[in-house]
Amino acid sequence: MSAEEHRPGARELVDGRYELDTPLGRGGMAQVWQACEVSTGRNVAVKFLRLDSEDLRRLDTRELRAELAVLYARFRREAELLSSLDHSGIPELYGHGLHRDMPYIAMRLVTGxxxxxxxxxxxxxxxxxxxxxxxxxxxxxxxxxxxxxxxxxxxxxxxxxxxxxxxxxxxxxxxxxLRADATRYTAHGSTLGSRxxxxxxxxxxxxxxxxxxxxxxxxxxxxxxxxxxxxxxxxxxxxxxxxxxxxxxxxxxxxxxxxxxxxxxxxxxxxxxxxxxxxxxxxxxxxxxxxxxxxxxxxxxxxxxxxxxxxxxxKDRSVASRPVAAAPPSPSSPGQDEWLDVRVVQQLCATAEQELYEGEPGEATRSLQGMTGRVRQEWGSRRPLVRRVWRLAADGLRLAGDFGAAAPLYQDIDSGLLHGEGPAERAERAVLRLRVAECRLAFGEMAAAIEAVQAAGHTAAGLPAPYATRVEDERRAVDEQITARLADPESTDL
Missing domain, CATH: 1.10.510.10 (Transferase(Phosphotransferase) domain 1)
Known part of the structure; x- marks a missing residue:
């Protein structure tokens, strides 16, 4: 690989899809062009990884090879992240690849x-x-x-x-x-964040x-x-x-x-x-x-x-989220214009429990996630079935990796749906708080997770054996995740 790679120019066709028009900006790591997507005629932004920066020129051959590998990996990761983030306030990804050995990302053109x-x-x-x-x-x-x-x-x-x-x-x-398995990339001489x-x-x-x-x-x-x-x-x-x-x-x-x-x-x-x-x-x-x-x-x-x-x-906004294919409604899911049927919800819960046992949240789990507000509104906060729906919905989100959505559900169960101070309730609260800690750990909030694990240990020590065992099993699982992160030699590698 060489830092003296091809430099894009106006009217150039990138990957057979995007015709470059006007350069929009140039930074230390990348340069951005306005382009036209040939097949649709829409204007897009095409971002190229810069391979001719002064920082790269200073490196010897071995350092340059290692540095470019990191930059390529970061560029691919940016494309992956944009493809996963669905919000009108974040540019959506249209495509990515290589153009004359130079990585590029095509995304929505943000003007203004x-x-x-x-x-x-x-x-x-x-x-x-x-x-x-x-x-x-x-x-x-x-x-x-x-x-x-x-x-x-x-x-x-x-x-x-x-x-x-x-x-x-x-x-x-x-x-x-912030996933535990996410690869960390550190670029030579890079400063993360801005002064x-x-x-x-x-x-x-x-x-x-x-x-x-x-x-x-x-x-x-x-x-x-x-x-x-x-x-x-x-x-x-x-x-x-x-x-x-x-x-x-x-x-x-x-x-x-x-x-x-x-x-x-x-x-x-x-x-x-x-x-x-x-x-x-x-x-x-x-x-x-x-x-x-x-x-x-x-x-x-x-x-x-x-x-x-x-x-x-x-209503005047012309910018909308990219379309997302809706999951087909479950034939057994209650309609929005009818009262919930206890037997239907119980059957959904049983099916969702089987899905979660198999480690694959599916249609029933998604249906429960869509009705947490309804069951609480129609049946109140003290009915065990309401808590069961919320717990299964939260567990499904957590297993699917949507920790940001799962944590508030666990917290709401703890604060608004779980009543009583007996051994069963104390054990349930400890487990819920450990699940919240696991979600926070996914966001890198190590101190909060450690505090929750320590508190769960104190709770388990005061519970009868069956309840203590349940809390201890959950506590050990979260503690193992914390230990793995602390043992990671790259844990401070940003």
């Missing part, structure tokens, strides 16, 4: 302005557009975290606002899946988690509300130390009218301890009361683009 340019033009924003940007970006980030994937480079330059005000997260080039937006654990080169994104996103939200970053980039002296050790003042110190709830949220997002930062779901919950609603008037002063428009006029 970066949030960096938008903030530079408008300085301090009114509250409505600031929260509209933050909420839309948070929804896209929630999609990534559900899989779970951590972006690792959230900053205003990687957030786009199109002419309709729709916000899109871009550049998943150093994004990382001024790196979480303390990124600066210290520790394992990233979803809460790493929360810190970086907190820096972005701070700037949206305050008109300046928590620690301005111009203050070069001690910038790293400020992110490691100092707490910024609340955004409301710099901008009048910032609600106390938002001040508190942003400061918690910027907590130096990852486990103390809120999850993205809580961030969205705090944003919700302040987000523009359908029918609200246009904010003053006006901005272009107007990020409140998708919130105020949702």
């Amino acid at each position: 302005v970066t949030l960096r340019s938008f903030l530079d033009e408008h300085n301090t924003l009114p509250l409505a557009p600031a929260i509209a940007v933050a909420a839309q970006a948070a929804e896209a980030l929630a999609c990534a975290h559900t899989h779970p994937v951590v972006h690792r480079d959230l900053k205003p330059q990687n957030i786009m606002i199109d002419d309709e005000g729709v916000v899109t997260l871009i550049d998943f080039g150093i994004a990382k899946p 001024g937006y790196q979480a303390p654990e990124q600066i210290m080169e520790k394992e990233p988690t979803a809460r790493t994104d929360i810190y970086s996103f907190g820096c972005v939200v701070y700037e949206l509300l305050a008109g300046r970053p928590p620690f301005p980039l111009g203050e070069d002296s001690g910038l790293i130390g400020k992110h490691l050790y100092e707490d910024p003042p609340p955004p409301g110190v710099y901008t009048a009218g910032v609600p106390e709830a938002l001040d508190d949220l942003v400061l918690r997002m910027l907590d130096k301890v990852p486990e103390r930062r809120p999850a993205i779901g809580e961030v969205l919950d705090v944003f919700a009361p302040f987000c523009p609603r359908p029918g609200d008037p246009e904010p003053r002063p006006r901005t272009h683009p107007d990020p409140t428009a998708p919130c105020r006029r949702p």
Whole structure:
């Protein structure tokens, strides 16, 4: 492999599918072109891996070969991640491959302005557009975290606002899946994250988690509300130390009218301890009361683009999620316009239990996942069958790898569906919390998982033998996952 590979040019046909038109940007790792997909006529973005960067030129032959292998692997991983993330706020993948030995990714063309340019033009924003940007970006980030994937480079330059005000997260080039089996790739001389937006654990080169994104996103939200970053980039002296050790003042110190709830949220997002930062779901919950609603008037002063428009006029949005094939309804599933039949739900539960026993969540499990809200609404929170439906739905999501969706179900069972303080209930709570810990472990939240395992051990010690055995079996399974991660020699390799 050579760093002096082919350089793409206008009118060039890539892989027989995309005709290059105009270069859109060039960074240290990649270059992006606007292109036309020949078969459909739609405009797309084609991203090429750069093989001619100055960093690569400095390497000898052996180092270059190793470095290119890492870069190729990261590029393939970016394509895989984009193919799995289904949200209108994340560019969908159209294709990927090699063009004259140069890796490329073709994806939806995101037009408009970066949030960096938008903030530079408008300085301090009114509250409505600031929260509209933050909420839309948070929804896209929630999609990534559900899989779970951590972006690792959230900053205003990687957030786009199109002419309709729709916000899109871009550049998943150093994004990382948080599965235990995910391969880690470290590039020569690379710095993960961007100066001024790196979480303390990124600066210290520790394992990233979803809460790493929360810190970086907190820096972005701070700037949206305050008109300046928590620690301005111009203050070069001690910038790293400020992110490691100092707490910024609340955004409301710099901008009048910032609600106390938002001040508190942003400061918690910027907590130096990852486990103390809120999850993205809580961030969205705090944003919700302040987000523009359908029918609200246009904010003053006006901005272009107007990020409140998708919130105020949702029917006008022309950008939609890519179509997803719906699973065929189970013939035994109750319709949405009829009351639930206890016998039908019991049969679905029995079938789902068999699916989960075989390790393959199937149609019955998916049906239960779609009716958790209905069973609770129609039958209340104390009926054992309601808890059975929720538990099977959560177990199915966990086994399918959707840890972000499974964890809240387990937590809701613990807090709202499980009643009593007898040995059976105490054992069930311990198991539920261990399942939550397993989900958190998938997001890299090691400390929370260790704490849950220790608490389960104390609970098991005070239970009668049959219940203690059940808790111990679950505790050991999670503890083994923690041990495997701690023993991984690449556990700090970002």
